[in-house]
Amino acid sequence: MEPETKPKNRKTVWIVDDDKIALMSASQVLNARGFDVATFSNPARALEAIGHGVPDIIVLDAKMPGMDGFEFCSQLRNHPLGAEVPVLMATLLDDPDSIDRAYASGATDFATKPLNWAIESHRLVYMLRAAETSQLLKAKEQETRLAKEDWERTFNSFSDVVTLLSPDLKVVRANSATTAALQKPLESILGSRCYQLFADSLVPCPNCPILRTIQTGETASAEQRYRNPGADFLVSGAPVKDKDGHLLHVVHLARDLTEQKQLEAEYRHAQKMEAVGTLAGGIAHDFNNLLTIISGYAELMKEDSELAAQKRETADTIYQTARRGSALAGQLLTFSRKGTNENKKSPLQVNELVADLRKMLQRVLPKNISVHTRLAGDLALTEASADQLHQVLMNLAVNASHAMAKGGTLTIETSNMRIDPDYCRFQPEFKPGSFVMISMSDTGHGMDKQTLQRIYEPFFTTKKIGEGTGLGLSVAYGIVKDHGGNILCYSELGVGTTFKIYLPVFRAGSEGASTGSSSKPAVRGGAETILIVDDEAHIRSLVRGVLSKLGYTIILAGDGESALLRHREEENRINLVLLDLGMPGMGGWECLKRLRGLDPDLPVVITTGYVGENLRQRASQEGAVELICKPYQMEALSIRLREILDTSPPRSKS
Numbered sequence: 001m002e003p004e005t006k007p008k009n010r011k012t013v014w015i016v017d018d019d020k021i022a023l024m025s026a027s028q029v030l031n032a033r034g035f036d037v038a039t040f041s042n043p044a045r046a047l048e049a050i051g052h053g054v055p056d057i058i059v060l061d062a063k064m065p066g067m068d069g070f071e072f073c074s075q076l077r078n079h080p081l082g083a084e085v086p087v088l089m090a091t092l093l094d095d096p097d098s099i100d101r102a103y104a105s106g107a108t109d110f111a112t113k114p115l116n117w118a119i120e121s122h123r124l125v126y127m128l129r130a131a132e133t134s135q136l137l138k139a140k141e142q143e144t145r146l147a148k149e150d151w152e153r154t155f156n157s158f159s160d161v162v163t164l165l166s167p168d169l170k171v172v173r174a175n176s177a178t179t180a181a182l183q184k185p186l187e188s189i190l191g192s193r194c195y196q197l198f199a200d201s202l203v204p205c206p207n208c209p210i211l212r213t214i215q216t217g218e219t220a221s222a223e224q225r226y227r228n229p230g231a232d233f234l235v236s237g238a239p240v241k242d243k244d245g246h247l248l249h250v251v252h253l254a255r256d257l258t259e260q261k262q263l264e265a266e267y268r269h270a271q272k273m274e275a276v277g278t279l280a281g282g283i284a285h286d287f288n289n290l291l292t293i294i295s296g297y298a299e300l301m302k303e304d305s306e307l308a309a310q311k312r313e314t315a316d317t318i319y320q321t322a323r324r325g326s327a328l329a330g331q332l333l334t335f336s337r338k339g340t341n342e343n344k345k346s347p348l349q350v351n352e353l354v355a356d357l358r359k360m361l362q363r364v365l366p367k368n369i370s371v372h373t374r375l376a377g378d379l380a381l382t383e384a385s386a387d388q389l390h391q392v393l394m395n396l397a398v399n400a401s402h403a404m405a406k407g408g409t410l411t412i413e414t415s416n417m418r419i420d421p422d423y424c425r426f427q428p429e430f431k432p433g434s435f436v437m438i439s440m441s442d443t444g445h446g447m448d449k450q451t452l453q454r455i456y457e458p459f460f461t462t463k464k465i466g467e468g469t470g471l472g473l474s475v476a477y478g479i480v481k482d483h484g485g486n487i488l489c490y491s492e493l494g495v496g497t498t499f500k501i502y503l504p505v506f507r508a509g510s511e512g513a514s515t516g517s518s519s520k521p522a523v524r525g526g527a528e529t530i531l532i533v534d535d536e537a538h539i540r541s542l543v544r545g546v547l548s549k550l551g552y553t554i555i556l557a558g559d560g561e562s563a564l565l566r567h568r569e570e571e572n573r574i575n576l577v578l579l580d581l582g583m584p585g586m587g588g589w590e591c592l593k594r595l596r597g598l599d600p601d602l603p604v605v606i607t608t609g610y611v612g613e614n615l616r617q618r619a620s621q622e623g624a625v626e627l628i629c630k631p632y633q634m635e636a637l638s639i640r641l642r643e644i645l646d647t648s649p650p651r652s653k654s
Contacts, residue, residue, distance in 0.1 A: 010034055010035065010036050011034075011035055011036070011056040011057065011124075011128055012035070012036045012037075012038065012055040012056045012057075013030055013035045013036070013037055013038075013055060013056065013057050013058070013059060013124060014037075014038050014039070014040060014046060014049075014055040014057075014058045014059070015027065015030075015037060015038070015039045015040070015058075015059045016039075016040045016043050016046045016058060016059070016060045016061060016064075016069070016072065017039075017040075017041065017059075017060075017061040017064070017090070018041050018042075018061065018064045018065060019061070020041060022061075022115070023039040023041060024039075025117060026039070026059065026115075026117050027039055029117035029118055029121065030117060030121055030124075033118075033121040035121070035124070038055065042066075043060075043064060043066070043067045043068075043069070043071075043072040044066070044067055046058075046072070047072065047075055047076065047079070050076070050079055050081055050082050051081070054081050054082065054085060055085065056085075056086075056128060056131075057085065057086045057087075057088065057124055057127060057128055057131075058076075058085055058086070058087045058088070059087075059088045059090065059120070059124070060072060060073060060087055060088065060089045060090065060107070061089075061090050062089050062090060062091045062092075062095075062098050062101075062102060063091075063092070063098075069089055069090075069102075069105075070101050070102070070104075070105040071105075073087055073089065073102070073105040073106045073107055074105045074106060076106065077105075077106040084131070084135070086108040086109075086127045086128065086130075086131045087106065087107045087108050087109075088107070088108065088109050088110070088111055088120070088123065088124065088127060089102040089105075089107040089109075089110045089111075090110070090111050090112070090113050090115055091110055091111075091112060091113065092112065092113055108127060108131075109123070109127060111123065155173070155175050156175045156176040156177075158175055158177060159177055160177060160253055160254060160255045160256075161175070161177050161178045161181050161233070161252075161253070161254040161255075161256075162174070162175045162177065162178065162251065162252070162253050162254075163175070163178055163189075163194065163251075163252045164240075164249050164250075164251060164252070165194055165210065165249060165250045165251075165252050166249060166250075167214055167247055167248075167249075167250070168193075169193045169194050169195065169204065169210065170191055170192065170193055170194075171189055171190055171191065171192055171193075171194060171197065172190070172249060173190075174186060174189050174190065181228075181229045181256075182197060182198075182228055182229065183229070184197075194210065194252060195208075197228065198226040198227070198228055198254070199224075199226060199227055199228070200227045200228055201227075205224055207222055207224075208222075208224075208235075209221050209222040209224075209235050209236060209237045210235070210237040210250055210252055212237065213237030213238065213239055213250050214237075214239075214247065214250060217239050217241070217245075217247060218239070219236065219237065219238045219239070220236070220237050221234060221235060221236035221237070222234075222235055223235070223257070224254075226254070231256050231257070231258050232256075232257040232258070232261065233254040233255060233256055233257060234254070234255045234257055235252070235253070235254045236252075236253045236254075236255075237250050237251065237252055237253075238250065238251040238253070239251075294318065294322045298315045298316070298318040298319035298322060301315035301318075302315035302316045302319055317359075317360070317363075320356060320360070321360075345383050345384055345385050345483070346383065346384075346385075346386075347381045347382075347383055347506045348381060348382055348383065348384045348386055348389070348506075349379070349381060350379060350382060350384075350389075350414055350436055350438060350503070351375045351376070351379050351414055353386055353389060353390060353393075354373055354375060354393070354412050354414060354438070355373070355375070356390075357390065357393055357394070357397070357412070358371050358373050358412065361397055361410070365397070365401050365410070366401065366407070368404075368406070368407030368408075369401055369404055369407055369408055369409070369410055370408075370409050370410070371409075371410045371411075371412070372409060372410070372411045372412070373411075373412045373413070374411070374412075374413045374414075375413070375414045376414050376415045376416060378416065379414050379415070379416060379436060380416055380434065380436055380505045380506070381436075381505065381506040382436040382483075382503040382504060382505060382506050383483075383504070383506040384483050384503055385479075385483075388479045388482075388483075389479070389483075389503075391475070391476075391479065392475075392476040392479050392480060392501065393412075393438070393440065395473065395475065395476045396440045396476065396499050397410065397440065399473070400440065400442035400444060400497065401442075402444075403442055403444025403445055403446070403496075403497060404442055404443060404444040408442060408443035408444055408496075409442070409443045409614060410440070410441070410442050411439075411440070411441045411442075412438070412439070412440050413437075413438070413439040413440075413441075414436065414437065414438055414439075415436075415437050415439075416434065416435075416436065416437070416505075417434070417435045417436070417437040417502060418433075418434055418435075418635070418636075419431070419432055419433060419434075419435060419502070420432055420634055420635075422542055422545075422546070422634060423542075423634075427486075427488075429486055430486055430502070433504060433505070434504070434505040435485070435502040435503060435504060435505060436502070436503045436504075436505060437500060437501065437502050437503075438500070438501040438503070439498060439499070439500045439501075439629070440498070440499050440501075441496060441497070441498040441499075441615075442496050442497055442498075443495075443496045443614055444496050444497060445493070445494065446491045446492050446493040446494055446495050446496055446497055447491040447493070447497060448493055452489060452491055455473050455489060480501055480503070483503055483504075484503075484504050485501060485502050485503040485504060486501075486502045487499060487500070487501050487502075488500045488502075490608075492582060521639050521643075523550070523635055523638050523639055523642075524550070524639075524642050525547075525549075525550025525551040525552060525638075525642070526550070526551055526552060526642065526645060527551055527552070527553070528552055528553070528575035528576065528645055529552070529553040529554075529555060529570070529573050529574050529575050529576075530547060530552050530553070530554055530555070530574070530575065530576050530577070530578060530641070531555045531556075531557060531563065531566055531567065531570075531574050531576070531577045531578070532544060532547075532554060532555070532556055532557070532578045533557045533558075533559075533560070533562075533563040533577060533578065533579045533580060533583075533588075533591065534558070534578075534580040534583070534607070535558055535559055535580065535582075535583040535584060536580075537558070539580075540556050540558070542634075543578065543634075543637070544556060546634045546637075546638065547638065547641075550638060553573075555570065555574065558583075559583050559584065559585045559586060560583060560585060560586030560587065560588065560590060560591030560594075561585060561586050563577070563579070563591050563595070564586075564591065564594055564595070564598075567595065567598060567599065568598075572599075572651055573651075574602065574651075575603070575645060575648070575651050576602075576603045576604075576605065576641060576644060576645055576648070577595060577602060577603070577604045577605065578605050578607060578641070579591060579592060579595075579604055579605065579606055579607065579624075580606075580607050580608065581606060581607070581608040582608065588606065588608075589618075589622065592604055592606070592622050592623065592624060593622065596622070596623045600623075601648075601649060601651075603625045603644055603645070603648045604623065604624050604625060605624065605625060605626045605627075605628060605640075605641065605644065606619045606624045606626070606627045606628070607627075607628050607629075608627065608629065615627065625644055625648075626640065626644060628640065
């Protein structure tokens with residue numbers, strides 16, 4: 001005998017009633033009528049069963065002990081799976097109040113007892129059909145709503161102004177770009193005529209492409225000046241017609257031409273600068289001839305032993321200035337792409353160049369700007385063009401003076417630097433090796449990140465028209481790169497700016513190179529605990545890797561708040577703090593102040609990419625034991641930290 005199979009269209013009905021005879025009768029009749037029947041004498045059990053499967057319909061007795069039908073129905077409607085299940089509630093014939101309560105609790109329909117299950121089976125079929133129809137309608141409504149939302153999202157995704165106009169030029173629809181351009185709510189735009197909104201006029205715009213579209217039924221476009229929002233637009237009109245070809249609406253599209261016109265202006269400016277370059281190339285050689293005469297006589301004067309010392313110094317200044325002028329002429333030739341590469345590179349002692357530069361700057365810079373130098377006594381030679389390098393430093397100094405209109409300090413430093421492979425991982429433009437580093441710092445207004453990202457772009461300048469061409473830093477960048485070096489810039493608004501130039505050490509001769517490496521202290525480690533505080537994760541990782549190999553225990557913190565938390569957690573275990581100044585949130589100065597308040601004897605070493613006279617002085621005043629400039633050498637850092645730890649009083653262990 002084959003097993004009985006359930007028809008695909010059989011519906012499931014639950015009978016919830018405390019009358020077991022009624023449950024038995026309902027089950028027999030409804031099963032015979034094609035339903036799958038489940039019976040529950042306990043309404044709480046029926047609610048639990050909802051979580052395992054939802055019936056197609058429920059027949060529910062109103063009066064039951066414990067949980068009655070009204071409470072069951074209310075809880076069913078609050079269940080996430082039972083909100084849509086049709087419910088037929090059975091009430092007594094002479095109890096109209098129960099009928100009202102049945103509907104109030106969420107019942108779909110009601111029937112009066114005693115129930116004739118043969119008749120009620122037809123009611124159940126009807127209720128199921130009604131529920132299916134309702135679900136179909138809801139699905140259609142959902143589909144329509146989603147389609148409308150999708151269309152509106154698409155319509156509002158256009159960055160151009162898009163409106164739908166009636167044949168009398170009234171706005172029927174408008175996208176988000178329109179409300180943004182007009183700075184008006186959608187309600188005040190709809191129903192208004194387009195020329196009132198965009199041109200602030202009582203009549204249509206002259207040469208209006210929308211009018212041509214209405215008149216011809218064809219697409220049209222033209223450039224228009226819209227008073228609102230005050231820009232030039234490329235305006236296009238496209239017809240929307242019915243099946244008989246009658247015009248229903250016009251799509252009005254307006255594209256802002258501001259950026260395009262700006263690019264066109266920049267292109268014209270580039271053409272002009274090319275013409276200037278051609279002119280510069282034409283006059284550069286004559287300019288050099290004049291400078292040759294000036295420098296020749298100045299050289300004769302400065303060699304005249306009978307001339308007063310002050311006048312010989314003046315003659316030397318004229319001579320040096322003439323040579324710089326010749327270098328400027330060379331820059332003009334380079335700018336015009338007619339350079340002859342006359343600036344030969346040769347072994348150069350940068351300290352001598354900086355010393356000469358300082359004398360010149362003290363004469364030409366405003367009196368409210370003081371110039372300081374800190375020159376390494378054992379500075380290695382580099383191979384460079386003195387004229388070109390002088391031009392780089394002069395460009396940086398002039399920019400620094402402009403940033404210190406109210407006065408300040410210009411600091412020039414030199415030092416020997418060793419760039420290791422670890423540092424090159426985070427500065428890909430660098431190559432490992434020995435470098436001569438020149439640092440120039442000012443105490444001016446500084447730059448924000450957006451400006452800092454563009455400083456080497458040709459013609460980019462923050463100065464007013466007539467105060468600069470925007471070529472100075474791009475020329476400086478090109479010269480440094482041509483020398484096989486690199487230039488980095490650190491800046492902070494309200495604090496100042498530091499430029500660092502790295503030039504390769506000259507290897508052909510050793511007479512000028514540093515010989516101090518043989519007597520350099522050996523790198524030693526220790527078992528102390530060091531807290532590294534820096535918002536750059538790569539730097540934290542790099543320093544931790546180096547110091548951990550030397551035996552130190554390393555604790556990391558990404559900001560000032562975390563540093564204070566680590567200090568509290570570790571109590572007296574921390575022997576030294578390596579603290580970066582430029583961090584978001586609590587900055588390095590505030591963190592240093594709080595650490596000193598909590599632990600006055602704790603050695604704190606400040607690190608920073610900005611260098612200036614005032615910074616070193618402040619670090620000392622705030623209680624830091626040392627200030628180390630970025631990028632620091634790992635070997636030198638390790639040696640210095642060991643020296644500080646060796647000279648610091650021992651820390652008590654908790």
